[in-house]
Amino acid sequence: MLVTERLMLRPWWDDDFERMAAINADPEVMRYFPGPLSRQESDKALARMLVQAMNDGFGPWAVEAPRVSPLIGRVGARRVKDGLPCAPCVELVWRIGQPWWGQGYATEAARAAIGDVFEVHGVDEVVACTTVENAASRRVMEKLGMSRDPAEDFDHPGLPEGHPLARHVLYRLKRLVRRY
Secondary structure (H helix, E strand, C coil): ECCCCCCCEEECCCCHHHHHHHHHHCCCCCCCCCCCHHHHHHHHHHHHHHHHHHHHHCCCCEECCCCCCCEEEEEEEEEEECCCCCCCCCEEEEEEEHCCCCCHHHHHHHHHHHHHHHHHHHCEEEEEEEECCCCCHHHHHHHCCCCCCCHHHCCCCCCCCCCCCCEEEEEEEEECCCCC
């Protein structure tokens, strides 16, 4: 478990599947994805994510805001072996429910997740990507100190050519090595 000033990044509980399904079904939350997920699609995606986390030793955490909500979303890192132009890599991911937007929760949780993969798991770099239009996620990446090289922008291979969300920006953050 990781604890920040306002949040707990914790393992997943059985009742989180229903809460995450509600977040994944919200058309506004899923605005920059091909579409909202059904309960079955959400459950399958979360199950795949949990299996991958068990295999890799880390993955997206359930994010709880004590005294606010038992689950506001998911934040963490995952290994990407293929499928993206930057692979193999460790990708920082987040999805926060709409009621909790604009409060800095994604940035706060992502900072904790970055610290975990850098310090505990020895990862040297994380990446994050989103569609060009997703200004809120891009702001999170910038607040985290991530940098973008426009030459690395790409068309997402999981979307059909010409899809309005296909063009993606890629941000990177390298672990600082302290020299004494």
